[in-house]
Amino acid sequence: MSAYTSVANTRDDTLSVENAQSFEAFLQDIRVKAMKQGVSKVTLDRALTGLRLNPKVIKYDRNQAEFSLNFWRYITSRVSANRLEKGKIKLKENRVLLNAVYQKYGVPPSILVAFWGLETNYGKNVGKMNLVRSLATLSFDLRRRKFFTRELLALLKLIDEGKLPFDAQGSWAGAMGNTQFMPSNVATYAIDADNNGKLDLWHSKIDIFHSSSNFLKRIGWHRGEKWGREVTVPVGFDFSLATLKIKKPIGKWQKLGIRNAAGEDLPKASLKASLILPMGVNGPAFLVYRNFHAILRWNRSILYALSVGHLSDRLLDNQALVAEPIIEPLLNREDVAFIQTTLNDLGFDAGKPDGISGPKTRQATRQFQRYLGFPIDGYVGYQLLQQLKTP
Template structure:
């Protein structure tokens, strides 16, 4: 008994130390920042970026430690479904969104006819990304992306974005001192440099791509992006459903797709009690997701949900966009009751990962982030202990592991 209690306390202590250490740059210790920028300069020149642009961009440049802190403490990593949803789809954001929807309806309706993306979805993205343009970011994009490129966590991704940003500056499509979020996103709907290059639309035909001040450019670019990453005209993103108590919860996965009729045969029903429509616009397949496990809300999500995920890979973010869009269209609040479950800290997740590994369930190298390996290990643990196999890494799992380790 005492051995297991000691193990769990040791695990939490180790998690605390790691989380604090991870708030610093995990850069290659054999290379300093100046040497890293020299390598970036070589790659940039090979891509045709001028020496003058690089000199101006890199002059006196240093890493920004705040960027790493923001990266390690994203809300998608630290908040559970209800805390995230209630903060993102607040009454204030909903009411302001209704005003913005009406103010811009003529433009949004023209865009809908061209691209097939509903006005409410565009306004929902706008609201979630920058609170309707209030928070577009004031951090220097070159410095932010250079910092994230130097960091090892997602070096390849951010190095690519940095090089594209430098090329856009060199082509005078963006100012050399462009500002945005800590992650390198810019404008009212927070485009990364690669999205600016691939999907940006100068819709007002003034020779400039203005994602900060031109509603035409902002909405056309955002819609072009959504359309090209898989948005289907006239289809929903998903809907809230109910799940029977004896359901096989291991079927709740974005990797598992079934027709609406197949889900209905397994006892899945619309939460509002209505029958599913059989119109031509009904999605061909759907996946079931349980963002707070089998005791929380449930959603069937369709192929437009995957398009939202290609914009932002967070399931909580995608659900919030879809839900805010529905509320803007006058649909009611979620039927599932909000639960005040504590969110997990990174230290908690680190403790869960380490303990699962100690118990023989492979959660991978503990890092405090709940990814696919952690969820798969959780399912294996749940299966071995005759629990609902929902893969939910939450407060209940933390308590179950603590309780198990007391015996």
Template sequence: MSILGPIITCICLLSASGAPALGAESSFAVWLDELRTEAISSGISPETVEAALTDIEEPLPRVIELDRTQPESTQTLEDYVADRVNEKRIVNGSRMLSRYPTWLGRVERKYGVRRRFIVALWGIESSYGEHAGGYPVIRSLVTLAHDGRRSAYFRRELLDALRILDAGHISLKDLKGSWAGAMGQCQFMPSSFLRYAVDADGDGRIDIWSSVPDVLASTANYLARVGWQDGLTWGRPVLVPERFDLNLTGLEKSLPLRGWQALGVRRQNGKALPRRDLDASLILPEGPGGPAYLVYANFRALLAWNRSKAFAVAVGTLSDRLAAQQEKGKPSSRR
């Protein structure tokens, strides 16, 4: 047996056990140097690249850990929605609707997105700015871009984050967000920021971290650009009869509401479906026997924001609760 055999076996065992294999640190440094070259060649200034990447010596293990345990894949739909559509978030959402009527009105008129959906997204994403994330965005994205799971996607996001820095929208020390690189009160990924974020308050920069007008307008602009239909809701929970034909379910299938009515689908309280000329899809996010929803085109717009059906249901549910709170707060017309 060659003397190299035990050495190679030892190195492989170290790698498999989770300890860094020989040369891991140097390979990360080489990878980072290649990234610097790519960023500069794409038009990002060398000063921005060096300032952002110089002090990064290794990936963040906690970011990798969180990437493997996302709540959309570890919680039931019921628990996911209950955790996010709670009393505190409903009360605070109602306060936001009352606190910013002028800006919400402007944004609503300009983009054709009703305020309750804008505020619901704001609430689900960051609890109205209270929890926008404290991770350093550049280092988080470096970690995910270097990791093998979705490296190409996160590498593009990292380059876009460097472009945001280069444009002067925010300083490096203030560029904080989620472990996945989602930024600001509306939790835009860098590519979404470059496509959809807007300077609503007219101060010359786009600030989704501390400018509420920019947050509200950017959220509405995103939805409008991905196909939001004004005057339409997102969907509704429904009751499905026993022995229902499951071949009719799924986002790729749709029927008019009257068709679902004829098949025995009813509102959650057992009443008839609305008499509107609308097409809807029936989804069973957790399969037969689980919760059922009839969803409209705006549900698909929410999926463009976040591909998780649980996320879209949570946003829609919170928007419904906010609408109910607003209705309760209106003065009675009775004398």
């Protein structure tokens, strides 16, 4: 247990006086860490003196759409008609620059525009929250302290080096610019492509597109390859194979009865793929390739990664998904915590009941489904909730 009080442990994720007092001690620790990395006392005094926790940041963190929306609700809100229409306009307006960037990095224009659209609605919503305050709050919280402390230290170093202003603004999660780079990614991947001496991810499209493409290439994007495709699954299929951990050549999936969304043969290619079922056995199915994993390294949410790929396809006038939408009640965090607690009580290790469905919860769900002889899809949804509530 940390010496600092967790923001998550206070009622309704609000902050108490004890939290605020502990926050001062926490900032002293951050000062020591930052100075060891070469950040000047002048920068630290200016950035951290009088800094207060931001309760709104914790509330935003606990209510992310990736935690609460199912596949259909998520993708229809992200790949909306308005975002698609605007994306096609942006694709056309920036075609010359996007094509030049593609030639250098191998990242297709439609993929870049899809990221741009999903992250900030093409620059409309870049965030207006003070980055130092947001990251200090998230660093103090225990949910992902190690990750956000690293990002806070990276931000302080960028400020100290004059690459970002003291009052830099961005999202509640500490991301900045048109494609929402975290500070460590600014330090590692951002490029002053217009050679004006500034890393401008807010206004310079040259910097924005070059930096984003450099990031994607460096985290595993492969030129000339698809991210994935919608597929159909045959009756009687072994759904335990539907996991990102299992990778098979496309030909092997073909032999197992997997076909494209139109029911036709898969392409003859040597790519390895994984089968994923984002809404269980009754929802859509996708074969995803190594470029999908690159998208996941940008954002670890499977729903986010599928939305990037699907928006990119739609920008190229590819058809909408073939699978029929499923309407089912959404799960809130209390529902997911109930699922996790019940699975734990039944002997299936779902981890700490935090109300967030992650890999451990999905694995426990698979074990529960296998035990009862249900299709093993690992889907944490309304049907699972009802099964666990049934005596």
